[in-house]
Amino acid sequence: MSIAEVSTHIARLPLHTPFVTALRTATHVESVVVTVTDDQGVTGIGEAPQVWRVTGESLDGARACVDGPLRDVLLGTDPDDLNTLLDRVETAVVGNRGAKAAVDIALHDLAARRLGVSVTRxxxxxxxxxxxxxxxxxxxxxxxxxxxxxxxxxxxxxxxxxxxxxxxxxxxxxxxxxxxxxxxxxxxxxxxxxxxxxxxxxxxxxxxxxxxxxxxxxxxxxxxxxxxxxxxxxxxxxxxxxxxxxxxxxxxxxxxxxxxxxxxxxxxxxxxxxxxxxxxxxxxxxxxxxxxxxxxxxxxxxxxxxxxxxxxxxxxxxxxxxxxxxxxxxxxxxxxxxxxxxxxxxxxxxx
Structure with missing residues (x-):
């Protein structure tokens, strides 16, 4: 049992009404979606939203972080060893918390799916x-x-x-x-x-x-x-x-x-x-x-x-x-x- 692939793509989803705050006006959600797949084809997903005025992380930056150092520390590892994987993610790079969150969520999703339970469970x-x-x-x-x-x-x-x-x-x-x-x-x-x-x-x-x-x-x-x-x-x-x-x-x-x-x-x-x-x-x-x-x-x-x-x-x-x-x-x-x-x-x- 091992993680066989970590991949990313960009999602841009429209809002039904503009979202207006003191910082910005948003008409779309823009996120990096992360997919982690094990060697049996089971997948987990997570996302890193682009919110410039809060996290300062860009789509390109988050994607590069996941496709590079975070992917490198996950490939070939045991998807059920969740805490060890999360330790690896935390120490792989400084900062980049949006990218790390996307991978953290995807790993939890994958672990739960492999067990046949919800993330809540x-x-x-x-x-x-x-x-x-x-x-x-x-x-x-x-x-x-x-x-x-x-x-x-x-x-x-x-x-x-x-x-x-x-x-x-x-x-x-x-x-x-x-x-x-x-x-x-x-x-x-x-x-x-x-x-x-x-x-x-x-x-x-x-x-x-x-x-x-x-x-x-x-x-x-x-x-x-x-x-x-x-x-x-x-x-x-x-x-x-x-x-x-x-x-x-x-x-x-x-x-x-x-x-x-x-x-x-x-x-x-x-x-x-x-x-x-x-x-x-x-x-x-x-x-x-x-x-x-x-x-x-x-x-x-x-x-x-x-x-x-x-x-x-x-x-x-x-x-x-x-x-x-x-x-x-x-x-x-x-x-x-x-x-x-x-x-x-x-x-x-x-x-």
Whole structure:
């Protein structure tokens, strides 16, 4: 039994609606899809999405990493020796966490398929899906309210609203959404680094004064400036989540040391895959820090892996697994605010 081939191809999938944040506007998912095949023809798949403003990794770079050093350390090895393979992947190159995540996911998928079980079962869980929020793109008040009402009508009970592109108008837009959806719908905000520290404290303070019941605010300030993030966390009652600031274990340790955030958003393409994500869970729990699993703008492959992780391990709040919902033809099922995992072995999806 051995790994016979590691191959890559580029996937470019259209979104049904442009995805707008304070950082960018996306109309397509662009990813490197990795396939790992054993000598019996069983395959596992993973993906590395291209998200320039978060990971900084390109499609060409991720593909070169997988086709070169990562492929070299995997060929001829035992696909069932998962931890050893993941050690090899981790030490083969510095950085390149998106590429490593794609291979990590593919190896988990392959191992689960060889055993005839789901990735969730491989990770020690039995759930068949996970509750998710759904994101409302940054936009004007009328568009936000309309989108919010549509999503609530579809059964979503947690709405993630993109803010930060227009700080002066953020408060009124959130007030309008809260008035439209009522108090039973959870609202969480993601500024994608769009505010400076004083802006963030002032704006979040207005949300608090207005009694808008914001669950948490994600990455209000620039990713590189943990002092700014800590400034906001110390001066607001609303929980603050680190996303772009929290990639690796080292990042999370520093956030905890500085008390820079109350929560972290764990994303596979940021941290390097399922195994590093589970380590981040353990670290967060040890320090009473909240955590969710998030999705980049990525395909059904990455989302299925993230949802499998949530189904197996759980999180302290509803996770952010809606990326595949944005695809024009989503291969995953979203049912009343819940992502339903396919019933087949592995991730249950195909490339």
């Amino acid at each position: 491989l990770l020690g869980g039995t759930a068949t899906g996970a509750t998710t929020d759904v994101t409302l793109s940054a936009g004007g008040t009328d568009a936000l309210v309309s989108a919010a009402l549509d999503r609530v009508g579809e059964g979503f009970t947690v709405l993630k609203i993109k803010v930060g592109a227009d700080p002066a108008g953020d408060t009124e837009r959130i007030k309008a959404v809260r008035a439209a959806v009522g108090d039973d719908i959870a609202l969480r905000l993601d500024a994608n680094q769009g505010w400076n520290p004083k802006q963030a404290v002032a704006i979040i303070g207005r949300f608090e004064d207005a009694g808008l019941g914001i669950e948490f605010v994600e990455q209000p300030t620039p990713a590189h400036d943990l002092d700014a993030l800590a400034y906001v966390t110390e001066r607001t009652l609303t929980p603050i989540m680190a996303d772009e600031s929290a990639h690796t274990m080292r990042d999370a340790v520093e956030i905890i040391r500085r008390r820079a955030a109350d929560m972290i958003n764990v994303k596979l393409a940021k941290c390097g895959g399922l195994r590093p994500a589970r380590a981040l869970f353990t670290l967060a729990r040890a320090h009473d820090m909240g955590y969710i699993v998030g999705s980049m703008m990525e395909s059904h492959i990455g989302v299925a892996a993230a949802a499998s992780l949530v189904a197996a391990c759980g999180t302290t709040a509803v996770s952010d697994l809606d990326a595949a919902w944005w695809l024009t033809a989503p291969p995953l099922t979203y049912d009343k605010g819940r992502i339903v995992l396919p019933s087949g072995p592995g991730l249950g999806v195909t490339a």
